[in-house]
Structure formats: structure tokens, C-alpha cells
Amino acid sequence: MIRALHRWPGLLALALVTVLALSGAALSVFPAAERLSAPRPVAGQGVADLAARVAAAHPGLEEIRRSPSGTITAWWFDGGTPGSAVIDPATGADAGSADPNPVERWLTNLHRSLFLDDAGRLVMAAGAAALLVLSLSGAALVARRAGGWRHWFARLRGPWPGRLHVEMARVAVFGLALSGATALWMTASTFDLLPDGALRPAAPALVSGQTDFPLDRMAALRDMPVESLRKLSFPFEGDAQDVFTLSTETGTGLIDQGTGELLSWTGLTAWQQVSETIYMLHTGQGAAVLGLVLGLMALGVPAMGATGALVWAAGRRGRPRLRDNAPAARAQTVILVGSEGGSTWGFAATLARALREAGQAVHLAPMSAFDPARHPRAERFLILAATYGEGDAPASAKWFLDRLAGLAAAPQAPLAVLGFGDRSFPAFCAFAAKVERAARARGWASLLPMDTVDRQSPQDFARWGRALGTALGVPLELDHQPARPAAESLTLISRRDYGAEVQAPTAILRLALPKAGLWARIAGRGLTRFEAGDLLGILPEGSAVPRFYSVASGSRDGFIEIAVKRHPGGLCSGQLLSLEPGDRVQAFLRRNPGFHAGRGRAALILIGAGTGIGPLAGFIRANDRRRPVHLFFGMRHPDSDFLYERDLAAWHADGRLARLTTAASRGARPHYVQDALRAEAAQVIEAIRKGARVMVCGGRDMAQGVACTLEDILAPAGLTPAMLKERGRYAEDVY
Structure with missing residues (x-):
């Protein structure tokens, strides 16, 4: 409800609110200029x-x-x-003309009435009302995203338009609310809707x-x-x-x-004092500094409008265009979708189409819009939920669990939960499992036991569909063809090969960035803006299901780089390692903001093994500020698969890498990164006590071993990896 209240006034009144804000910002300069120039x-x-x-x-x-x-x-x-x-x-003599400044007069008429007299005043009053609604609803949404009012300035994650939108709102929202409220008061006073009080x-x-x-x-x-x-x-x-x-x-x-x-x-009178205070707050007359501050806040309106529109457009692109979507109040089956990249919406659309053909009235909606009161005729709820990161809610499922916990009672209609994920990740369908547990804890009746779909498998989806059909008493065949993601053709520039001596062929592949238009660069679409730690989705030949690789470079580097190891029977890794310079591959970018090094000054403890060094090398490459970075890197043998060996030496020489500790599982003294961490436990504890952030990338077993080792190392300091993760100081990219 709050999100809709924020979205539609913003989209519908964007131009009007922008004119109101920019003209107000320009007018805020005049009281200060007058204050400085007045004799x-x-x-x-x-x-x-x-x-x-x-x-x-x-x-x-x-x-x-x-x-x-x-x-x-x-x-x-x-x-x-x-x-x-x-x-x-001082003299009583003339010091200048009393005629009003023509620019100020023009701006005032624009700001008050769009040069349309009383009709224009009413239009601008509507703009002020929209500004007030946007400010108040925006403040509520910022607090919700930050985790409460007390965490107003908490660190944000997510795509850059949303983060920039919230960062500006944090500073400007209360000033804009004040400007909107005082404008409405002054308009009401102009039309004699308020008592004079004099x-x-x-x-x-x-x-x-x-x-x-x-x-x-x-x-x-x-x-x-x-x-x-x-x-x-x-x-x-x-x-x-x-x-x-x-x-x-x-x-x-x-x-x-x-x-x-x-x-x-x-x-x-008290009423006059209030009215004059409101006039001062709105115009800055008599409070020039406050006027300038409010004017600066108003300058954020067009930028917030632009970023808000980008956020809205991104959300629209993430959902399919739904046809024949039954009204919420008449739906028999309600399908709620939790999706990050948009693929789960495609499965939901296939399910909705099959249920409609079976005679059902189906309503499809994001999990974030969950409200049982909107569905009085619902006979069942079906939740299709992907997982973001390490068990977190995906974009379209934010706050679902909070909404469920806030219900007085669970819905009467039974529930079935279907999770989507990749079984090779440790947090496979973890968010769907959280939803299932929360629903059972609230006493929500089960239509089917929770099930999962691995790697967008049409076969898994069809199997679950048949089970659902049996529960409903209707034949249900779900024939889903995953939509091939929009991809770009990337050309291989160079490759560095490793691992042949230890029977683990590995390569660092450097790909050329495709040319991008001006709008794509401004909007950050495609491969125009990315950081080390983001994910490159590769579409293997003959498959619509992408494979993801952590990016080892940033867009400022002018190329995109990944580290790839051949997996037995691996369709994508085999094709990538067969590429030669000049060959092409189809790929697209997926943001991974939870695994970015950021621009802070706090030290980094980077821990990786094998190709997990890819994004970690990217962090070091981008360390222009020379923040302290300690890299723990595990390999099989230093003579065979020491990835980025020469680069790491150069980065250490120029201060981008403060310390490098390696661990080789083969050779004269076999050991792993966990052993290296224990050997340098004192330095690790000291760095973490001083605010260091830990980032781990590599295979699932390695990451679990590192977490257990750090659990032991940090115990004397009263810390755990889980505590660091809650504070945004422990991040993993595990495969």
C-alpha cells in the first residue's frame, strides 16, 4: 500500500513536482542575496x-x-x-530601485501559479500535495528498507538507481515534506480557507x-x-x-x-505567529540559511524522479505482461512470486495459463503485495520463490515474512510452496524453506509439501505440476520453455591457461566489452556499468539456462574478465575453455551488490581458492585508495595453478595489496587456506577488531571450512562469522 502510494503520485506528477521543486530552489537564492546586499x-x-x-x-x-x-x-x-x-x-538616502527583480518575479509567478492565476494556483497546490505524499510515503519506505527508523543511515545494498534514490531521500525527504505542507497552508490561506486570526x-x-x-x-x-x-x-x-x-x-x-x-x-495572536512562521519556513524570508538548505534539498527532486523511474522500469522489465489476470477479489487461485532476475515469473505465467485452461480464476502477484484480505474467494495460495544470496528474500518478495508474521491469523485457504535455485549452492532454495517454516509456524494449512526446482529444470516443474493437479483433482501438465535471457555477443581477447599439470584445466578469460549507446551508458544497462563481484551469465550453445561466473574486473578496466575451471561433463566450462581469441560467446550481466568491496577505508580480508580468486583479484585491481588488503589464496600447486601470480606481485609492489598468504594442497608442505588462517590468527583477530571486512569466494566445502575456522579463531574475541554477517562485514560468493 505504501509503495503504491509512493509510486503513482511520483510517476503521474513527476513533471509538475519537478517544476515546483526547481523553481523553489531558484527562489531560495534571493532571500540570501537580499540579506547580503541590504544596507x-x-x-x-x-x-x-x-x-x-x-x-x-x-x-x-x-x-x-x-x-x-x-x-x-x-x-x-x-x-x-x-x-x-x-x-x-544610516543616511535616509536612496540606495537603489524598489522595483522587484524581474527574474524573481517571473520565477515567483511560475512557482505559484504556472502563470495561470487562480487555476494555476490550484494546479501547483496539487503538485505540493503530491510532494507531501511522496515525502511521507518515501520516509516510511526508507525506514522499512533500512530496518527501522533507528537505522535510518544503515548501509544499503542493491542496484545503483535504488541506492542513489534512497541516499538522496535520506537527506531531503523531511525538508521536502516541510515545503509541501507549508505550500498547502499558504494556498489555503490565499483562498481564505483558513481563518485570518488577526x-x-x-x-x-x-x-x-x-x-x-x-x-x-x-x-x-x-x-x-x-x-x-x-x-x-x-x-x-x-x-x-x-x-x-x-x-x-x-x-x-x-x-x-x-x-x-x-x-x-x-x-x-498565536494563529498569526503560526502563519508567519510557516511563511518564513516556505519562502526563506527571514531565514535565508534555512531557505538555501531547503532549496538544495529541492534540487534532489528531479534526480530522485529519474532514479525512481528507473527503479519502476526495472521492476516492470522483471515481470511478464500478464494477460487475463483475474481481479484479486475474484481469484480462486492466488500465485505469489518471489523473483530476483525475472525467470521465476516465467514459470508462474506458465502455471497460471495451465490453471486457467483447467477452469480456474487465477491472480498472479509479487509476494511483496501479499494481503489475504484482498482475496476473499481464494481457495488456495501457491508461492513460487527464488532465493537471493545466502538465503535472503529476492526483490519481489521483500517484507513477505514480516507481513505473514503480522497477520492476526493465517489464511483459511491452504498453501503450496515451490522453491527455485541451484543445488550446487549451499543456500539452495533457502528462502523458500524459510517461507515454508514460517507458514507452518503460523498454522497455515498445507496443500502440498514444499518442493524445489533445480536450475530452472522444466522436468522438475512438470513433476511438481502433476502433483499439484492430483491435489486439485484436475490433470495439470506444465510444459515450460525457459525464455532465453537477452544476451550480448562478447569476443575473447586473450586467455591465460593454468592447471594442466594437476589435471584441473583452468583459464583466465578476458573478453572485450560491446559498444553501447549513450542512453545505455546513462541508464547503466547491459555491460556498461559493473563491478568486480558481479555475475556474468554465459549461455551455452544448445541451452537456454545460463551459467554464472563471478566477474574479476570493473567496467572502468575496459574489459570483462572471468576465471573458469573445466568440470567433468560441464557443458558451459567445456565450451569456454575451448575458446580461442576472436571467438564469441553469448552473455549478460547480473548485479551482485552483496559481494562488492565498496569504497570504504576499512581493511579487507579476502579468502579464496581456485577460481574463487577471480572477484578478489578484481577488488585488489580496483584498490586505488590503497586500503589495507590481506589476501589468503589456496591452490593445488604453485607451479601449476597460481592464478594472477604476476598481477598480485605487481599490485603488492604498488600498494594495492598489503599482504599475500598462499596455501598449496600439493607439494612439499600441503595445507589449505583454513590452515593459513589459523597460522595468522592473531593478525586476523586484530584486523577484525579494527573493523576489517571478510570476503570469501570459492567452492562450497572451502567456504564451510573457512567459516568453521573463523568461528574458532574469533571465539576468544566474542565474535562469530554470523555476527559479522549481520553487520555487513562478512560476505560470501560460493559455488
């Missing part, structure tokens, strides 16, 4: 002295005003000719009937400092019954022109 009064100068000096310079003086930014302006009639000027309070000064019971009392001797003016003045209106010439009207920041008073006596005084 200053003499120290301790009172209103009486100022009025006497201006009246002497300008016969027929009618009014003196002081703006919140300090500019003093006078208006007069001299021989029937009106005049006005900005006044130097108390008029009481008419004096007795006026002296005299005139020409010296201005510099009037006590009411002499005791009032110029900094408190707002307006001084002079009596009409020749009317002995008229009086001076003095307005200040605390109230309004009437002064006898013949005696200088203060005849009456009315202070500002």
Missing part, C-alpha cells in the same frame, strides 16, 4: 531616527517597510508624483488633533529598534485625526501624530 542600519538605531532621516530626504513620505531579509523600502508622493526606493538606513488595533478613543510632533522625539518609535520594524504608515497629510500605524514582529500599534503617544497596541 545595514547604524548600531542601536531606532525607528524614530530612521523615520526622521527618510522623511527629511523625501517630503510626502507615506510608508516605510523593512523586509524579513533586512531591506528597507520607502514610498512617497512628492508634488503629486509617486516615488519609491530602497533606503540606506486582531485589529482598537480605534483610539481620543486623538489630540495636533500634527507635526518631531519624529525623532516619539518615544514609541525611539524605543523600537530598526531590526524589529515591519512597517510604519504615516498619517494622511492634512488629516489631524489620522495616526501613525506601527507594525513590528510582536504586534501593531497606533501613535498620535501630534503628541507621539502610543494610543493602542495589539499583539500578534
Whole structure:
């Protein structure tokens, strides 16, 4: 609900809110400029002295005003000719024209009404309302993503448009909410929708009937400092019954022109004080620094609009276009999808199509939209969930478990959970398993036991479909053909071969980046923007199912590099290791933000074995800031598969790599990276105590062995790998 409340005002009112924000940001400069350029009064100068000096310079003086930014302006009639000027309070002489700045006036009319008078004011009020809704809903979404209000500035992960969007929102959202709310207040006041709240000064019971009392001797003016003045209106010439009207920041008073006596005084009401404070907060008049700060925050609106649109577009691309999707309220079968890269949506669409052909009304939705109240006719819920990282929720399933935990009772309709993953990963279908356990703990009835699909296997999916059909009492054949991911053709530039002596052929393959258009570079699409640790999906010939390899370079390097080891019977590894320079391969990029080194200064402890050194080498290559990096690297034999040996020596020489510890499982003294860690336990503990981050890449057995070793090493310090992982200081890329 909050996400929809944030999304649609943002998309529908983006242009209007952008005009509102940019014009407001430009207007915020003028109060500060006026504050700096306004002539200053003499120290301790009172209103009486100022009025006497201006009246002497300008016969027929009618009014003196002081703006919140300090500019003093006078208006007069001299021989029937009106005049006005900005006044130097020290002399009473003219200091400049009183005519408004034409640029400021143009911007003000644009900001207030789009040059359309009252109709335009209403349109801009709608823009202010959209800005307020976006700010409040955005604040709620930031807090949700960060893990609560107390973690407002927690470290973010995910694709760059979403991270940039949230980073800007963290700084600007409350200022934008203030601007939107004050704009709505001022619009309501303009259209007399709010009470005035002003108390008029009481008419004096007795006026002296005299005139020409010296201005510099009037006590009411002499005791009032110029900094408190707002307006001084002079009596009409020749009317002995008229009086001076003095307005200040605390109230309004009437002064006898013949005696200088203060005849009456009315202070500002609480309502007036609130209204004036709101005017100050919105315009910056009287609070120039605050105005500039709010103006800077407003400049973030177009950037947040652009990144928000990119996030929305990415979400749209991740889902298929659903046809014949039954309304949520009429659906008999509800299919909820948890997907990171989009492939699970394809399986869900195949399932929905088969169930519709069986006579079911089917509603397909992301798991993040889970709300049983929307499905009063649901007879069953089917969850198709992939796993992100080490058992985390994928993009379209965020907050599902929180929503489930917050229900007063589990849905009456039974549930079946189907997990999607790769069995070679240790966290195979871990998120789906979490969903299954949480559902059972809440007492949610089971339609089928949880099942899994390995590596997008159509056979696994069809087998589960037949079991589902049996449970429903209908024949159900799920014939799913995985959509071939959109890929680009990459050309092999060079290769470095290793491992032949230990019967483990391995190669470092360097591929040329394809040419990309301007928009692709701006939007970061395809292979235009990536970091070491991201994943390169390779499409083997004769298969639509990609194989993923950790990237050992960044887009700034101008090439993409991976380390590949031949696996017995491996379709993709065999094809890759048969490539020669000039040969091509079909590939695409998948972001892996959970395994990026980041730009911080904290030390890195990198642990890898075999081809797991690939992304770790990429981190070291990109270490321009020379942050401390200690690499533990395991291999079979240093004479055979010491990957990146020459590169590591060069990086150590120029300070990108502080320390290298190797472990060879064959040779004179066989040992593994776990043994190397134990040998240097003291240094490891000291580095972690000082904030070092641990990053592990390699095979599943190696990663488990490293975790167990670190468990032992860190126990005396009261730390565990799990604790470090919760704090974002332990990351794994395991295959």
C-alpha cells in the first residue's frame, strides 16, 4: 500500500513536482542575496531616527517597510508624483530601485501559479500535495528498507538507481515534506480557507488633533529598534485625526501624530505567529540559511524522479505482461512470486495459463503485495520463490515474512510452496524453506509439501505440476520453455591457461566489452556499468539456462574478465575453455551488490581458492585508495595453478595489496587456506577488531571450512562469522 502510494503520485506528477521543486530552489537564492546586499542600519538605531532621516530626504513620505531579509523600502508622493526606493538606513538616502527583480518575479509567478492565476494556483497546490505524499510515503519506505527508523543511515545494498534514490531521500525527504505542507497552508490561506486570526488595533478613543510632533522625539518609535520594524504608515497629510500605524514582529500599534503617544497596541495572536512562521519556513524570508538548505534539498527532486523511474522500469522489465489476470477479489487461485532476475515469473505465467485452461480464476502477484484480505474467494495460495544470496528474500518478495508474521491469523485457504535455485549452492532454495517454516509456524494449512526446482529444470516443474493437479483433482501438465535471457555477443581477447599439470584445466578469460549507446551508458544497462563481484551469465550453445561466473574486473578496466575451471561433463566450462581469441560467446550481466568491496577505508580480508580468486583479484585491481588488503589464496600447486601470480606481485609492489598468504594442497608442505588462517590468527583477530571486512569466494566445502575456522579463531574475541554477517562485514560468493 505504501509503495503504491509512493509510486503513482511520483510517476503521474513527476513533471509538475519537478517544476515546483526547481523553481523553489531558484527562489531560495534571493532571500540570501537580499540579506547580503541590504544596507545595514547604524548600531542601536531606532525607528524614530530612521523615520526622521527618510522623511527629511523625501517630503510626502507615506510608508516605510523593512523586509524579513533586512531591506528597507520607502514610498512617497512628492508634488503629486509617486516615488519609491530602497533606503540606506544610516543616511535616509536612496540606495537603489524598489522595483522587484524581474527574474524573481517571473520565477515567483511560475512557482505559484504556472502563470495561470487562480487555476494555476490550484494546479501547483496539487503538485505540493503530491510532494507531501511522496515525502511521507518515501520516509516510511526508507525506514522499512533500512530496518527501522533507528537505522535510518544503515548501509544499503542493491542496484545503483535504488541506492542513489534512497541516499538522496535520506537527506531531503523531511525538508521536502516541510515545503509541501507549508505550500498547502499558504494556498489555503490565499483562498481564505483558513481563518485570518488577526486582531485589529482598537480605534483610539481620543486623538489630540495636533500634527507635526518631531519624529525623532516619539518615544514609541525611539524605543523600537530598526531590526524589529515591519512597517510604519504615516498619517494622511492634512488629516489631524489620522495616526501613525506601527507594525513590528510582536504586534501593531497606533501613535498620535501630534503628541507621539502610543494610543493602542495589539499583539500578534498565536494563529498569526503560526502563519508567519510557516511563511518564513516556505519562502526563506527571514531565514535565508534555512531557505538555501531547503532549496538544495529541492534540487534532489528531479534526480530522485529519474532514479525512481528507473527503479519502476526495472521492476516492470522483471515481470511478464500478464494477460487475463483475474481481479484479486475474484481469484480462486492466488500465485505469489518471489523473483530476483525475472525467470521465476516465467514459470508462474506458465502455471497460471495451465490453471486457467483447467477452469480456474487465477491472480498472479509479487509476494511483496501479499494481503489475504484482498482475496476473499481464494481457495488456495501457491508461492513460487527464488532465493537471493545466502538465503535472503529476492526483490519481489521483500517484507513477505514480516507481513505473514503480522497477520492476526493465517489464511483459511491452504498453501503450496515451490522453491527455485541451484543445488550446487549451499543456500539452495533457502528462502523458500524459510517461507515454508514460517507458514507452518503460523498454522497455515498445507496443500502440498514444499518442493524445489533445480536450475530452472522444466522436468522438475512438470513433476511438481502433476502433483499439484492430483491435489486439485484436475490433470495439470506444465510444459515450460525457459525464455532465453537477452544476451550480448562478447569476443575473447586473450586467455591465460593454468592447471594442466594437476589435471584441473583452468583459464583466465578476458573478453572485450560491446559498444553501447549513450542512453545505455546513462541508464547503466547491459555491460556498461559493473563491478568486480558481479555475475556474468554465459549461455551455452544448445541451452537456454545460463551459467554464472563471478566477474574479476570493473567496467572502468575496459574489459570483462572471468576465471573458469573445466568440470567433468560441464557443458558451459567445456565450451569456454575451448575458446580461442576472436571467438564469441553469448552473455549478460547480473548485479551482485552483496559481494562488492565498496569504497570504504576499512581493511579487507579476502579468502579464496581456485577460481574463487577471480572477484578478489578484481577488488585488489580496483584498490586505488590503497586500503589495507590481506589476501589468503589456496591452490593445488604453485607451479601449476597460481592464478594472477604476476598481477598480485605487481599490485603488492604498488600498494594495492598489503599482504599475500598462499596455501598449496600439493607439494612439499600441503595445507589449505583454513590452515593459513589459523597460522595468522592473531593478525586476523586484530584486523577484525579494527573493523576489517571478510570476503570469501570459492567452492562450497572451502567456504564451510573457512567459516568453521573463523568461528574458532574469533571465539576468544566474542565474535562469530554470523555476527559479522549481520553487520555487513562478512560476505560470501560460493559455488
